[in-house]
Amino acid sequence: MQKYGGNTTCFELQFDKFQIFFDTGSGFQNASLESNKEILIFFSHFHHDHIQGLAFNKYLLASETKTCISSALANSENLNKILRYYFSGDYFPLDLFENLGNVTFSDFTATQKSLRDHFRVEAIKLAHPGGSFGYSVMTDNKKFVFLCDNEFTTSQSEELKKFVEKADVVIWDGMFTKEELRTKAGWGHSSIEQGIDFFSTVNCGQIIISHHAPYRTDAELDKINQSLPYGFQLAKDGHVLGL
Ligand SMILES: [Zn+2]
Ligand SMILES: [Zn+2]
Incomplete structure (x- = not known):
């Protein structure tokens, strides 16, 4: 068994009411998303090793969890486009975001504002x-x-x-x-x-x-x-x- 592990970048911060993730590399597949918390994902950028785990977290795909995705590198529209392109067509067996109503995309400044009280x-x-x-x-x-x-x-x-x-x-x-x-x-x-x-x-x-x-x-x-x-x-x- 590996001591340091071989998963790619994913860090999680836990709060009483929030779970915050920085990138969803392959490490993200092992994260437990809690349905009684607000889940936020901030992407540093969209290189393969920082997004590849997104589709493999079973909780993300469950309708009980509510996840908001945001990045200072791309507005919500482009963020949606980039991730959707990667998880569809030639790169993925299905269109991941087609039926993911529990996942939303938000501009970084709007996300910042919405969290200000916390x-x-x-x-x-x-x-x-x-x-x-x-x-x-x-x-x-x-x-x-x-x-x-x-x-x-x-x-x-x-x-x-x-x-x-x-x-x-x-x-x-x-x-x-x-x-x-x-x-x-x-x-x-x-x-x-x-x-x-x-x-x-x-x-x-x-x-x-x-x-x-x-x-x-x-x-x-x-x-x-x-x-x-x-x-x-x-x-x-x-x-x-x-x-
Ligand atoms: Zn990179
Ligand atoms: Zn990297």
């Missing part, structure tokens, strides 16, 4: 081929930040520092090592070492290094894990954190 959701433009947005969710005393996928450059530093300031948990795209990144410029991902450098001057709680390179073995990840500074850890499939 928590604040903000978005930040990231550097990634085709575009990508990171998100933060803030309650009165907690802050969570999701930053996938992003090819970090020092020009982002100031804005990104403000965005993550005082976050309790930050998800960082650390797909590559510093060495690997030398030949992977333009692929849209950062290194683990860039994350360590960046957070050395920022006041944050736990940093989760995520989006591990698909070829990375458990043994390699164990080795990396041992070398991480205090406050850093590697994302693991099914890992639950208390906030």
